[in-house]
Amino acid sequence: MTDATPPAAGSRTPLPLVPGEGEPRLRADAARNRARLLEAAARLAAEHGAANLTMDAVAAAASVGKGTVSRRFGDRTGLLLALLDHHERRLQEAFLAGPPPLGPGADPVQRLLAFGPAVVRHERAHLDMYLAAEPGRRRFTVPANQVRRTHVAVLLRQAGVGVDAELTAYALVGTLDTALVDHLLTERGFPPERLDAGWRDLVTRVVGTRRT
Amino acid sequence: MTDATPPAAGSRTPLPLVPGEGEPRLRADAARNRARLLEAAARLAAEHGAANLTMDAVAAAASVGKGTVSRRFGDRTGLLLALLDHHERRLQEAFLAGPPPLGPGADPVQRLLAFGPAVVRHERAHLDMYLAAEPGRRRFTVPANQVRRTHVAVLLRQAGVGVDAELTAYALVGTLDTALVDHLLTERGFPPERLDAGWRDLVTRVVGTRRT
Numbered sequence: 001m002t003d004a005t006p007p008a009a010g011s012r013t014p015l016p017l018v019p020g021e022g023e024p025r026l027r028a029d030a031a032r033n034r035a036r037l038l039e040a041a042a043r044l045a046a047e048h049g050a051a052n053l054t055m056d057a058v059a060a061a062a063s064v065g066k067g068t069v070s071r072r073f074g075d076r077t078g079l080l081l082a083l084l085d086h087h088e089r090r091l092q093e094a095f096l097a098g099p100p101p102l103g104p105g106a107d108p109v110q111r112l113l114a115f116g117p118a119v120v121r122h123e124r125a126h127l128d129m130y131l132a133a134e135p136g137r138r139r140f141t142v143p144a145n146q147v148r149r150t151h152v153a154v155l156l157r158q159a160g161v162g163v164d165a166e167l168t169a170y171a172l173v174g175t176l177d178t179a180l181v182d183h184l185l186t187e188r189g190f191p192p193e194r195l196d197a198g199w200r201d202l203v204t205r206v207v208g209t210r211r212t
Numbered sequence: 213m214t215d216a217t218p219p220a221a222g223s224r225t226p227l228p229l230v231p232g233e234g235e236p237r238l239r240a241d242a243a244r245n246r247a248r249l250l251e252a253a254a255r256l257a258a259e260h261g262a263a264n265l266t267m268d269a270v271a272a273a274a275s276v277g278k279g280t281v282s283r284r285f286g287d288r289t290g291l292l293l294a295l296l297d298h299h300e301r302r303l304q305e306a307f308l309a310g311p312p313p314l315g316p317g318a319d320p321v322q323r324l325l326a327f328g329p330a331v332v333r334h335e336r337a338h339l340d341m342y343l344a345a346e347p348g349r350r351r352f353t354v355p356a357n358q359v360r361r362t363h364v365a366v367l368l369r370q371a372g373v374g375v376d377a378e379l380t381a382y383a384l385v386g387t388l389d390t391a392l393v394d395h396l397l398t399e400r401g402f403p404p405e406r407l408d409a410g411w412r413d414l415v416t417r418v419v420g421t422r423r424t
Contacts (some may be wrong), residue, residue, distance in 0.1 A: 140395045163417075167410040170396070174386045182381070183352045198379040205375075206417050 026176045036074055037062050038086050041079060048190065050132035053081065053195040078131035081142070095151060101136045108159040109207050115152065116199030120192060124185070130178040137179070140170075148173045161207045168206060175199065230301040237326045246284055249274050249297050253291060262344035267291065292345035293354070299341065300356040303334045307363060321419050327364065328411030331388045332404060336397070342390040351389070352382075373419045380418060387411065 039063040045053050055076055059066040073079040100106035101114040123130055139145060153169040161168075174180075175198070184190045247300045252273040267288055271278040285291040312318035313326040335342055351357060365381040373380075386392075387410070410416050 087254065140392060141399070162412055164406065164410050167396075167402070167406065168414065170392065171387045171410070171414055173385045174389070174392065177386070180352060180382065180386065184379075187353070190379070194376065194379065198376050198383070201375055202380065202414055202418070205420060206414070208417060208420060 033068075037064070037069060037072060038083060041083050042086065045083065045129055050080065050083075050129035053132070055078065077133065080129065084126075084129055084133050084144065087122075087126050088147075091119065092147055094118065108155040109203070112152065112155045112159065112203045112207065114199050116154075116172075116176060116203065117196040120181055120195050120199070123176070123178050125182050125194065127178070127182060131173070131182060135158075144174065148176070156207070159207055163206065172202065172206070175202065218396075245280075249276070249281060249284060250295060253295050253300065257295065257341055260343040262292065262295075265344070276304065277292065285349065289345065292341065294339055296338075296345050296356065299338050300359075303331065304356075304359055306330065320367040321415070323414050324367045324371065324415045327367075328384075328388060328415065329359070329408040332393055332407050332411070335388070335393050336404065339390070339394060343394060357385065360388070370418070371419055375418065384414065384418070387414065401411050 008074060011197065037058060041053060041058045044061055048057075050141040051186070053076070055066055055073075057067050059069045062069075066167040069079070071081055071103050095102050095111075095115060101110040102118050103111075144195055149166075149169040152172050156163060156168055181195065184195060185192060225279070233313065236311070250272060253265060253270045254348050255270075256273055257267055260269075265288070267285075268278055271281045278378060285294055306315050307323075307327060309315055311323040314330050315323075361378075361381040364384050365377040367377060368377040368380055393407065396407060397404065
């Protein structure tokens with residue numbers, strides 16, 4: 001099992017929070033090798049689109065055999081999920097350890113308000129990759145979504161909002177689902193600002209009656 | 213195109229509201245024939261599970277050739293979507309024309325509060341069929357979801373809630389997504405009452421600051 005494999009449905013393993021807590025410690029050269037393959041894959045995806053990414057092309061671009069890519073990532077979906085994880089970690093660093101209002105230091109409600117627009121901006125920047133790796137029915141259990149939900153639930157609790165924080169986190173993070181954002185922006189033609197405003201209004205209403 | 217086919221992505225066709233507005237008028241014998249096939253399919257799905265439903269079995273149970281089933285529904289997914297539509301119409305009748313608080317006559321906020329638990333109860337009763345027909349990326353454009361969103365947006369406007377009703381409807385109806393409900397009930401082990409309470413709390417918070 002590579003570190004990019006999402007936990008099985010119903011798995012109770014701890015959330016894979018930044019920076020890679022609970023991952024098997026790769027030996028330094030293996031980690032370098034993996035990073036090199038991911039860089040090659042990210043470059044190819046940026047040039048030709050994530051939908052056109054193949055294991056063969058990554059092997060050729062990194063000057064290794066296809067077997068090396070397969071051993072590291074399993075299959076194409078495994079590679080795409082690892083690549084997504086690579087991008088998602090930058091977003092996670094921003095909301096878990098970056099500057100306020102997204103990161104620590106700001107009021108939890110301010111951090112909640114900043115979270116939605118940051119995720120939508122991030123998804124728009126990497127939309128074709130998110131869509132190419134779209135995990136379908138696994139979408140609720142992929143680590144990235146667990147991290148997002150945990151973050152939102154923690155902020156709701158910190159803000160003293162008297163809600164079922166876990167369930168409310170599903171509702172709020174669900175509005176940032178990649179396929180939904182793509183549907184609203186591309187098929188419905190909503191401007192991104194409308195999504196940002198909708199998120200802020202929803203968060204404001206949810207925290208509005210908090211018991212502090 | 214059968215009347216069960218969801219509109220193409222980005223289609224701007226009018227919503228297929230109950231009772232089948234905008235559908236091609238089937239001749240009476242064709243409509244009877246179709247109803248007979250759907251009854252056979254519903255019976256087989258109830259007996260053996262929707263996941264095990266085949267075109268051949270429906271043809272045999274209704275004593276017609278497989279070609280008749282194919283001409284009517286296209287493929288297995290078309291048949292499952294038609295069957296789902298059949299069930300969904302009963303739910304739609306309940307919230308569009310049934311007794312209050314779900315149907316007309318009650319305060320719009322009371323109707324909104326009743327809507328979530330009614331949908332969750334309905335989905336639980338037909339969960340294996342909803343999951344067997346799970347339309348994946350098409351989930352935002354299937355008619356059933358458009359009808360649900362329209363209903364919620366109309367109630368939000370009637371209640372005088374000063375929100376982006378259309379976008380808020382995506383957020384609220386998204387919490388009732390079949391795959392999400394299944395994930396929460398089956399994989400996470402949440403009791404259905406927790407989902408109902410979560411819906412009521414979310415609606416109460418959203419309408420809480422309404423400008424009437």
